[in-house]
Amino acid sequence: MSPTTPGTRVAGLHLAEPVMLAAGCAGTGREAAAYAPLSTYGAVVSRTITLDARAGSRAPRVLESPAGLLHATGLPNPGLTAFCATELPALVQAGARVVVSVAGATPEEITQVVRGLARTSGVSAVELHLCAPDAAEAGVLAPRDGAGVSEAVSAAAGVLPPGVPLLAKLAPVLAGVAEHARAAAGAGAAAVVVGGAQPALLPDGRPAGLSGPAVRPQALRAVHAAATALAGTGVDVVGCGGVTVAADARALLDAGAAVVQVGSALLSDPTSAARLVTDLRAGRAPDDHT
Amino acid sequence: MHGPVHLTAEVLSGSRSGAFTQLTLAAPGVGERFRPGSFLAVSVGEPGERTRLARRALWIHQVRPLGGHATSVSVLVDPVGPGTRWLASRARGDRLEITGPLGGRVFALPKEPVSTLVVGEGVHAAPLFALAERLRERDCPVHLLLAAPDEAHLLSALEARRTARSVTVATLDGSVGTRAPAADLLPDLLRRTGAAVVYAAGSTPLLHAVARAAEDHGAWSQTALTLPTPCGTGLCLGCPVPVVGEDGVARTARVCAEGPVLRGDRVRWDDLVGAESAPRTGTGEERG
Numbered sequence: 001m002s003p004t005t006p007g008t009r010v011a012g013l014h015l016a017e018p019v020m021l022a023a024g025c026a027g028t029g030r031e032a033a034a035y036a037p038l039s040t041y042g043a044v045v046s047r048t049i050t051l052d053a054r055a056g057s058r059a060p061r062v063l064e065s066p067a068g069l070l071h072a073t074g075l076p077n078p079g080l081t082a083f084c085a086t087e088l089p090a091l092v093q094a095g096a097r098v099v100v101s102v103a104g105a106t107p108e109e110i111t112q113v114v115r116g117l118a119r120t121s122g123v124s125a126v127e128l129h130l131c132a133p134d135a136a137e138a139g140v141l142a143p144r145d146g147a148g149v150s151e152a153v154s155a156a157a158g159v160l161p162p163g164v165p166l167l168a169k170l171a172p173v174l175a176g177v178a179e180h181a182r183a184a185a186g187a188g189a190a191a192v193v194v195g196g197a198q199p200a201l202l203p204d205g206r207p208a209g210l211s212g213p214a215v216r217p218q219a220l221r222a223v224h225a226a227a228t229a230l231a232g233t234g235v236d237v238v239g240c241g242g243v244t245v246a247a248d249a250r251a252l253l254d255a256g257a258a259v260v261q262v263g264s265a266l267l268s269d270p271t272s273a274a275r276l277v278t279d280l281r282a283g284r285a286p287d288d289h290t
Numbered sequence: 291m292h293g294p295v296h297l298t299a300e301v302l303s304g305s306r307s308g309a310f311t312q313l314t315l316a317a318p319g320v321g322e323r324f325r326p327g328s329f330l331a332v333s334v335g336e337p338g339e340r341t342r343l344a345r346r347a348l349w350i351h352q353v354r355p356l357g358g359h360a361t362s363v364s365v366l367v368d369p370v371g372p373g374t375r376w377l378a379s380r381a382r383g384d385r386l387e388i389t390g391p392l393g394g395r396v397f398a399l400p401k402e403p404v405s406t407l408v409v410g411e412g413v414h415a416a417p418l419f420a421l422a423e424r425l426r427e428r429d430c431p432v433h434l435l436l437a438a439p440d441e442a443h444l445l446s447a448l449e450a451r452r453t454a455r456s457v458t459v460a461t462l463d464g465s466v467g468t469r470a471p472a473a474d475l476l477p478d479l480l481r482r483t484g485a486a487v488v489y490a491a492g493s494t495p496l497l498h499a500v501a502r503a504a505e506d507h508g509a510w511s512q513t514a515l516t517l518p519t520p521c522g523t524g525l526c527l528g529c530p531v532p533v534v535g536e537d538g539v540a541r542t543a544r545v546c547a548e549g550p551v552l553r554g555d556r557v558r559w560d561d562l563v564g565a566e567s568a569p570r571t572g573t574g575e576e577r578g
Contacts, residue, residue, distance in 0.1 A: 024526075024527060025525055025526065026525055027523070027524040027525045027526075027527065027544075027547065028524075030524075031523055031524035031525050031547060032525060034293045034294055034523075035294075035296055047527065055530075055541070055542045056527065056530055056542055057530075058530065059517065059518075059529070059530055060518065060528075061520075061526075061527070061528040061529070061530060062344065062520040062521075062526050062528030062529075063344070063520070064342055064343060064344040064373075064520075066341045066342075067340075067341045067343070068343065069343050069344065069520065069526075071526070071528065073526075073527050073528060076527050076530070076542060212343055213343075264343065266521075266525055267343070267344075267345075267520065267521035267523075267525055267526045268333055268340070268343045268344075268345055268521070269296065269333070269387065269389075270296055270389060270521075270523050270525060271296045
């Protein structure tokens with residue numbers, strides 16, 4: 001193991017660190033910046049942006065589950081125009097390499113959002129969120145088959161300029177991972193993001209996602225499946241799901257991920273991702289999950 | 291100094307106070323940034339053995355020099371669920387992973403020396419004593435209403451008697467003070483004290499009553515919300531509170547990042563009460 005991590009290439013981008021902050025776990029960005037400069041990370045994925053503003057779901061949105069967090073936020077966001085006017089410049093100003101997470105109710109709406117971002121400076125990449133666990137309540141597409149993934153990815157990839165790659169965030173449900181990954185790659189995604197929230201229900205019966213250490217072994221398998229399916233295509237895998245310490249990140253990288261995302265770990269320790277960057281750089285891989 | 295810090299704090303003491311446990315922490319950098327109404331997000335469980343990942347929000351009760359520590363920080367824990375029971379059992383020498391002080395908006399102090407009514411319910415009265423001191427420093431007369439279901443859940447008013455011009459105590463079972471829900475006493479207290487501002491921390495129904503009574507009386511209200519804040523830091527977007535913006539437009543704010551103290555007339559209380567599907571304790575703890 002080399003003593004330093006000399007940057008990473010993913011989806012054609014050169015990232016200084018193999019660690020990204022995951023969508024929806026960095027607030028507006030400003031809150032995360034209180035604990036470490038946003039330039040600490042390879043990239044910061046914004047909260048998911050839709051064409052129009054969304055108020056998000058009613059409470060409870062986030063609940064504890066053993067070694068995990070259940071979440072059904074309904075994707076609260078200020079909408080494309082307000083995001084580009086306020087949050088995006090603030091993220092850039094704070095030193096972030098910005099990946100904008102987007103979702104839409106239809107392929108046409110996805111095209112509109114991505115086209116808007118394509119005209120905006122400061123966007124390093126777009127992450128198309130195709131696996132909102134509360135997609136129906138949030139009113140966004142979450143395709144169940146390869147054809148649906150292909151249609152959605154095409155709607156986004158077709159309007160991005162060269163140099164702004166598309167990442168497709170796919171459901172980590174094992175039966176579909178390989179098919180969805182190949183469909184995304186075939187439709188123009190430069191990378192797939194795999195391993196996030198597992199489908200679950202809140203106690204009140206609303207669909208939700210389960211994230212955190214509880215899903216880490218499932219994330220590992222989903223990343224391995226996606227990496228196997230995409231071997232030789234040149235399309236990268238971004239791994240996420242319960243990454244807390246360097247050993248978790250190493251496991252995902254070893255399973256075929258080019259970089260990892262940190263999400264729910266930030267919610268119990270907002271300094272965890274910055275420590276992960278330091279530990280990966282130093283070649284340390286503490287496995288005690290502190 | 292601005293902004294919260296994340297650190298492992300040493301427990302300097304843990305002592306019982308009625309139903310509550312008061313924990314005093316050595317937390318360098320936290321006390322220096324404290325303002326009344328700010329809170330700590332605290333992790334539950336030993337590092338490496340953690341399975342409860344939502345953080346518990348605890349009001350900062352007191353900041354003072356202690357022993358060799360320039361500032362120590364005290365919090366009060368009401369043990370209502372597994373997480374808060376674990377926290378309440380911490381003792382001297384234990385360590386707690388904390389983030390704080392948190393809160394985008396804390397209690398706003400009046401610019402003029404106006405009369406104030408300060409209302410605290412149960413463990414949520416914790417941030418109000420420091421507030422009362424700040425108000426007195428500004429020559430604002432303080433009238434304190436402390437409420438609880440019973441004496442065990444009532445914070446001691448002893449220290450507040452030095453600061454407050456009047457102290458009213460109300461319990462639901464009548465074990466101490468007036469036997470009445472706090473909300474029932476508000477109109478009369480507002481009339482008697484001529485309060486221009488009401489500060490309150492407690493359950494959502496009480497805060498709603500405070501906002502309503504203040505409005506009827508022509509007073510401002512500053513309500514400290516006690517809804518669960520899973521991360522406390524503004525990162526998870528998981529603590530929605532329905533509000534009305536200055537422009538009159540309905541919005542959804544985050545309790546932790548845009549609150550926890552909001553003007554009572556800015557909260558859409560009916561939507562908030564309707565949205566609550568389960569009993570809450572305000573510490574992020576589900577009952578049971």
